[in-house]
Amino acid sequence: MRFFHQVGVIAAKDLRAELRTKEAINSSLAFALVILLMFSFAFDPLADTTREISGGLLWIVFAFAGTLVLNRSFARELPNDCLDGLIAAPLPGAALFLGKVCANFLLVLGVQLVSLPVFGIFYNVPWTRQFPQLLLVMVLGTWGLTVVGTVSSALTVNIRLRELMLPMLTYPILFPALLGAMQLTATLVAGNPIGPGEAGWLKMIVGFDVIYTAVSLALVDTILVG
Amino acid sequence: MGRDLYYMPLGATAALAAVAALVASIGYLRTRNPRFDALARAATGTLLACLAVAILDGCFVLHIASGRWWTWDARLTAALVCWLLFAICLMLRQGADDPSRRAAFAAVWTVFACLDVPLVVATAAWWKPGAALRIEWTWPQFWALAAMALVAGRLIARLMRRWARSQLERAG
Numbered sequence: 001m002r003f004f005h006q007v008g009v010i011a012a013k014d015l016r017a018e019l020r021t022k023e024a025i026n027s028s029l030a031f032a033l034v035i036l037l038m039f040s041f042a043f044d045p046l047a048d049t050t051r052e053i054s055g056g057l058l059w060i061v062f063a064f065a066g067t068l069v070l071n072r073s074f075a076r077e078l079p080n081d082c083l084d085g086l087i088a089a090p091l092p093g094a095a096l097f098l099g100k101v102c103a104n105f106l107l108v109l110g111v112q113l114v115s116l117p118v119f120g121i122f123y124n125v126p127w128t129r130q131f132p133q134l135l136l137v138m139v140l141g142t143w144g145l146t147v148v149g150t151v152s153s154a155l156t157v158n159i160r161l162r163e164l165m166l167p168m169l170t171y172p173i174l175f176p177a178l179l180g181a182m183q184l185t186a187t188l189v190a191g192n193p194i195g196p197g198e199a200g201w202l203k204m205i206v207g208f209d210v211i212y213t214a215v216s217l218a219l220v221d222t223i224l225v226g
Numbered sequence: 227m228g229r230d231l232y233y234m235p236l237g238a239t240a241a242l243a244a245v246a247a248l249v250a251s252i253g254y255l256r257t258r259n260p261r262f263d264a265l266a267r268a269a270t271g272t273l274l275a276c277l278a279v280a281i282l283d284g285c286f287v288l289h290i291a292s293g294r295w296w297t298w299d300a301r302l303t304a305a306l307v308c309w310l311l312f313a314i315c316l317m318l319r320q321g322a323d324d325p326s327r328r329a330a331f332a333a334v335w336t337v338f339a340c341l342d343v344p345l346v347v348a349t350a351a352w353w354k355p356g357a358a359l360r361i362e363w364t365w366p367q368f369w370a371l372a373a374m375a376l377v378a379g380r381l382i383a384r385l386m387r388r389w390a391r392s393q394l395e396r397a398g
Contacts, residue, residue: 151338155331159321168317172310173338176345179353200352204345211341219334222255226327 006091010099011106017076018107024072025107032065032115036122045123054125055186059178061115062138063145066108067167070149073100074157083157093221097150101213104146112138130188137188140205141181144212148173151216154223177208233287235371236280237305239378241343243273244312246382248340251333260393261386263329266336267319268385270312272378277309304350311339311346 018024039057043050050057077083086096116138120127127134152169156162171178180201187198194202250266253259284302285295296302315335322328 148338155318155335156321158327159318159323159331161321165314165318165321168314169335172307172314173342175307176342176349179349183353204349204352208345211345212338215337215341219255219337222330223334226324226330 003092003095006095007099007102010086010091010096011102014073014100014103015106018072018103024069025111028065028068028107028111029114031068032061032111033118035061035064036115036119040122050123051125051190052186054119054123054189055182055184057123058116058119058185058189059141059182061119062108062112062142063171063174063178064167065111065115066142066145066149067170069107069111070104070146070153070170071163071166073104073150073153075153075162078157087224093224094217096224097154097216097220100153101146101150104150105142108146109138109142112142125189126191127189129191130193133194134185134188137181137184137194137202137205140202140209141177144177144205144209145170145174147209147212147216151212151220151223154220177205180204180208232370233280233283233301235367235374236276236283237301238371239374240273240276240280240308242375243269243276243378243382244308244340244343247273247312247336251336251340254329254333255337258326260325260329263333264386264389265382266333267316267389268382270315270332270336271385272381274309274312274316275381276374276378277305277312281305281309298354300347300350300354303354304347307346307350308339308343311342312336315339 039045074083077086087093089096116127119125149166149170152166155169156165159165183201184194184198184205187194247266247269250262250269254262254266281302284299284305288297288299288302289295315332318335319328319332322331
């Protein structure tokens with residue numbers, strides 16, 4: 001119980017800091033809107049083919065906008081040596097990491113829940129028909145994105161070209177989870193529920209989340225201390 | 227593409243190098259012995275070389291067969307994603323200044339990348355089920371694999387020796 005209390009303290013601290021400054025969430029929302037606008041230049045936004053590729057478009061927006069939130073996760077602890085203070089604090093590295101993952105997860109999911117209706121309006125996509133299942137896919141996909149993104153944020157916080165390295169580390173490793181989320185989202189946005197044919201993708205995302213959460217928790221002390 | 231002599235031995239040699247990199251990375255994380263880091267770095271370099279040649283070979287064979295240079299076939303896609311995963315590992319090494327942090331970060335990322343490889347291969351096969359990963363080994367391919375594994379082993383040994391010499395020069 002003490003571990004989860006520590007996780008909650010870190011998550012609450014990060015959420016409080018972000019909601020006071022709103023620097024990551026505002027830039028992430030603005031970026032999501034800009035990408036949605038840019039897509040409309042590339043192809044006809046009201047064509048039927050747009051609905052077929054909507055899963056891919058939506059997750060590209062989520063992944064790009066999410067990276068802006070994740071980039072700030074450890075970088076905001078650099079001024080005044082706050083990161084050293086957190087590492088030296090009497091709490092396990094796993095609690096620090098999981099707290100940051102939870103805070104990032106809520107922030108990225110918030111950005112997604114705002115950009116999803118905007119996407120529906122701009123591209124005339126009826127996204128509400130299978131919303132509970134779509135929300136499940138968003139939760140699972142976002143958890144994978146935030147776990148891998150938070151690990152990458154911790155890895156890149158003290159290296160050169162931090163802002164460039166984070167997306168380069170995050171996107172290739174997310175390939176299985178992102179591809180699964182895109183396939184499922186395209187099915188759900190088209191109004192079809194997740195059937196036996198798509199259940200494999202769901203299992204893939206769950207497996208990805210479990211594997212990377214477990215391995216990240218096991219290796220996070222090495223990442224933080226070096 | 228199924229009868230090509232080189233891409234399967236190259237892929238198998240890359241897989242062997244990935245196993246070597248994974249074992250060396252776990253060894254480094256457990257012991258902090260820099261020899262394991264040198265082995266992981268050499269194995270990663272060998273893996274990247276083998277995968278790059280395999281991808282190029284796939285492109286050339288495809289061009290001869292169909293006139294196109296690229297297709298989103300399960301094998302080519304999986305090979306490209308795996309190549310990116312390990313290329314980033316070398317970039318991560320270049321980004322960190324402190325040698326021990328550099329080695330630790332690279333070891334962690336190698337573990338992450340190696341865990342992703344089976345998921346990437348399975349996902350690519352599901353994504354493009356028409357081009358599932360076929361294993362059709364012939365004797366010439368086995369001989370090619372043996373030759374490439376020997377060359378890869380030689381390359382890893384050479385890179386490790388170069389690392390040991392640079393360590394000695396730095397110390398002396």
